[in-house]
Amino acid sequence: MNKIVENKKLSENVVKMVFEAPVIAQKRKAGQFIVLKIDEKGERIPLTIVDSDAQKGTLTIIYQIVGKTTAKLSQMKAGDSLQDVQGPLGNPTEIENFGRVVCVGGGVGVGVVYPLIVALKKAGNEVISIIGSRTKDLLILEKEIGENSDRLIVTTDDGSYGVHGFVSAVLQEMIDKGEKIDHVFAIGPVPMMRVICDVTKPHGIKTVVSLNSIMVDATGMCGACRVSVGGKTKFTCVDGPEFDGHEVDFKLLSDRLKTYCESEREAYEKHRCGCDGN
């Protein structure tokens, strides 16, 4: 069950994993996610499904090494198995022919926006992709996204590759030039999504974001993932993960994401020094 086929670093701290999950591979649609748990003592973490191969029965995920669980995940090898994989969860992205769509991805969010790009292109949209990372070495999926987009703009914060600056500046420039944009998808770190929404809101361009809230069961049972959208409390796991970005309370999201910062640091440190026994 859930045997790992490939676990390959795409950059210093971003990893692509392919593993067997035939039932989910048959069923999943763009925008959905899984919850995985590595072993008996592991925590449940949600990760967006980046790709799937129904024939081979495999799923692809892309994750960033940020703490103990993702560090452990990155050390697993082809042939190892994940103890638990649950899914597909969340609502699929509402894909239709919007016309001209801009897909913005930042950091590991580039992996999450990729399946949307593929699905949007397939639905007949003109897809313009803007992807960014801190520096050239951290950039992922440039080739794959390029192949599925009508236009691709790459940015790096430090200017080591592509456009020097943030993805939001590129989008702002497009709008300033009067380019027609019918729909925007923005997935990445919370500050990036917030800025993209600030850019599009004055122009009334519908902007969909995918939220990465903390989850436990991910089936609507616990409410750990609650967010405020349009002043109403929503559960990211069952009401989302995608929401109208102009309605999302990003401050609350970013606060709540910090809930376990200290615990996570403690666990990660103990893991790195080998004093947690696993």
Place this chain on the structure above:
Amino acid sequence: MKNIGVDVMETKETKEKKEKVPRQKMPEQDPKKRIQNFEEVPFGYTEETAIIEAKRCIQCKKPACIAGCPVDVKIPEFIKEIAEGNFIESAKVLKETNSLPAVCGRVCPQEDQCEKTCILGKKGEPVAIGRLERFAADYERKSGKVSVPAVAKSNGKKVAIAGAGPSGLTIAGDLAKLGYDVTIFEALHKSGGVLVYGIPEFRLPKAIVEAEVEGLRNLGVKIETNYVIGRTKTIDELFEEGFQAVFIGVGAGAPVFMNIPGENLIGIYSANEYLTRSNLMKAYRFPEYDTPIVRGKRVAVIGGGNVAMDSVRTALRLGAERAMIIYRRTEVEMPARKEEVHHAQEEGVEFLMLTAPVEYIGNKDGWVTGMKCLKMELGEPDASGRRSPKPIKGSEYVIDVDTVVVAVGTVANPIVPATTKGLEVNKWGYIVAKDESGLTSREGIYAGGDIVTGAATVILAMGAGRKAANAIHEYLSKK
């Protein structure tokens, strides 16, 4: 007058002479010690006390206790076996009608069921049926001589069960014994439903649930964990795959919040989340286990039910200096079992009655720091027959808190109804099912437990599973 007085005294004396053996107590962990661990609070009867208690049962010809039991356990019969020292036999009798005796012996509200109708209770204290049930089931499990009930020859008919909680586990056992090919689909990574995610270790050790689940596997029941019905597969897809009947026992899993300002501040949990982290994910053993939990020092739990008691006692064990129950009525109206309230009081939980939160206050980082409350007074009885609380004007005050657990109930999880065409639900989203059979608005689909009734007890869910098992057996026998 004098004579009468003597009379009374004499009667009393005769009574004392005849005074039967008192109801036997179960030894418990000392409250001061137990709040520092998650081990079970009561130790259970010894063989000697179990026999003494069992002998109190007068073996009524027409036992009223059985009528008080949702699954019709043959109470006098199993107690008689204990009285005679046949503990393994006793467990066998229990398991004829109850597939989870070790669980029921611990979490059933016996005081409202079998023990309420026990004839001894009319004049004195009822037989401790729950404690005896627990004793027999534990004895059998520890003896390693767990009996596997007889299983009928396979009839090749496939039944799917959504949810491995009390109702699902019961129906699975019943149908497997009748020769059905049973598969349980469980959304979480572990079977047991509320028994593993909700009820804490100190009230129901998880090893017991695991043993019960193992017992079902021995009957041939297949369990697919991480399988969310409605997401991984829909009920209609299960029919396409050859299942001939489906039972929905997914529970009333969605948490209720009060929709008051500040409720999304960090440190405010639903009871579901708080308990799931601690119980299912073993966050109380962080960092040995990877799931973290906020270890609050001033914890307020909103609500007066068993889930509230479980949450507040968990908070104490996680190191709370002040653990409070905030309830808008009084102790009399609290729906929690007396025993749970008593245990919480012994452990030092504060009970702030006639109090309701109206707003949460947070700091700049979004953490909860205070809870604005109103004092309440009781007015006229409401629809539930309980006197309804009314706020006292100008009674606002703030309680300092760093963690809050909202335990004011649950509602139906919409995933299954939303993905099953033609499945009728009521205005609260609960599945409409016939009382006697669990049959829903769709042929071949049955439902029971909290997803039908709203949040209730383990044993009622088990009773619903039992009825649906009979109904499915009848339905598929005709097919």
